[in-house]
Amino acid sequence: MTTLPKAELHVHLEGTLEPEDMMRFAARNGLELPWRSPDELRAAYAFTGLENFLSVYFQGCRVLRTRADFHDLTTAYLHRAAAQGVRRAEMLFGPQAFLDHGVPIDDQLGGITDAIDEARESRDIEGALLVSAHRHRTEADALELLDLVRPWRDRILGVGLGSAERGNPPSKFARYFAAARGEGYRTTCHAGEEGPASYVREALDVCQVERIDHGYAAAEVPDLVTRLAEEQVTLTMCPLSNLRLHVTDDLTEYPLKALMDAGVPVTVNSDDPSYFGGYVNENYAAVTDALGLTEAEVKTLARNSFTGSFAQPEELRGVLEELAL
Numbered sequence: 001m002t003t004l005p006k007a008e009l010h011v012h013l014e015g016t017l018e019p020e021d022m023m024r025f026a027a028r029n030g031l032e033l034p035w036r037s038p039d040e041l042r043a044a045y046a047f048t049g050l051e052n053f054l055s056v057y058f059q060g061c062r063v064l065r066t067r068a069d070f071h072d073l074t075t076a077y078l079h080r081a082a083a084q085g086v087r088r089a090e091m092l093f094g095p096q097a098f099l100d101h102g103v104p105i106d107d108q109l110g111g112i113t114d115a116i117d118e119a120r121e122s123r124d125i126e127g128a129l130l131v132s133a134h135r136h137r138t139e140a141d142a143l144e145l146l147d148l149v150r151p152w153r154d155r156i157l158g159v160g161l162g163s164a165e166r167g168n169p170p171s172k173f174a175r176y177f178a179a180a181r182g183e184g185y186r187t188t189c190h191a192g193e194e195g196p197a198s199y200v201r202e203a204l205d206v207c208q209v210e211r212i213d214h215g216y217a218a219a220e221v222p223d224l225v226t227r228l229a230e231e232q233v234t235l236t237m238c239p240l241s242n243l244r245l246h247v248t249d250d251l252t253e254y255p256l257k258a259l260m261d262a263g264v265p266v267t268v269n270s271d272d273p274s275y276f277g278g279y280v281n282e283n284y285a286a287v288t289d290a291l292g293l294t295e296a297e298v299k300t301l302a303r304n305s306f307t308g309s310f311a312q313p314e315e316l317r318g319v320l321e322e323l324a325l
């Protein structure tokens with residue numbers, strides 16, 4: 001598992017903030033946190049659902065203030081990922097929380113992109129940035145975000161949509177995704193995590209996104225499963241996240257294998273690894289154990305992670321040969 005080459009397609013940079021680093025960044029920025037130790041913080045990680053998780057996650061975001069913070073966060077994740085066999089990481093990042101705290105966009109994206117460039121040299125891992133808007137905010141806010149990041153266009157591979165799903169359907173962001181497509185961004189949208197299967201359809205039909213983050217709810221709707229297989233829509237599933245946020249209470253019933261058997265290109269990812277108890281390999285291990293996946297099936301998941309990535313086909317030729325069945 002460790003050496004199996006893989007891509008991670010669904011990880012939030014903010015969700016890689018380990019408790020020790022949260023404390024360290026708070027101290028160096030002179031900020032108070034409601035938790036006095038990493039262990040006290042970990043005790044707060046008994047989440048009741050997505051919105052409850054997001055309230056802790058956004059408190060964690062408060063400690064990231066300087067270009068060095070974003071750089072160090074990104075470096076720590078990319079080094080860990082490379083040690084787990086990750087060759088390519090497409091990292092979601094939501095600037096809006098940090099803009100609220102007065103952190104200039106250039107400090108945010110400058111720190112992240114410096115770390116991406118360094119890790120390419122030192123660890124042979126390709127990091128790519130997906131800017132993610134918050135769906136609990138307005139579509140006008142999301143369009144403003146696109147304006148704000150335009151000077152960084154050539155360093156941003158794509159855009160996504162995250163945060164509180166219920167009551168914030170993809171169709172609320174139709175113009176955001178249309179504008180993003182118009183600027184040549186690749187597109188992905190969280191859908192069917194806590195929200196219904198109809199949100200997955202909306203993400204495809206109304207927002208015309210290329211990839212679905214999670215897509216868990218689609219598994220219960222046979223004609224949607226057939227469509228995802230026919231159109232080869234990649235789902236970036238996150239088993240430990242779904243377990244910790246009570247999307248599922250039993251990984252032995254996790255629909256990943258059923259979707260794979262139906263021909264849907266599913267992938268395994270970590271979402272917010274520091275909050276959900278595992279990086280990408282722990283997620284692979286959890287589904288392998290729970291679903292009794294064979295070596296060939298695990299290899300298929302790894303292949304799917306590359307073919308479902310936003311890399312150019314010529315970037316993937318070598319690694320796909322390594323993963324030939």
Ligand SMILES: Nc1ncnc2[nH]cnc12
Nearest residue numbers: 012162163164190271272
């Ligand atoms: N699991 C998740 N769902 C939606 N938005 C998120 N942002 C960070 N993690 C998320």
Ligand SMILES: [Zn+2]
Nearest residue numbers: 162190213271
């Ligand atoms: Zn996510």
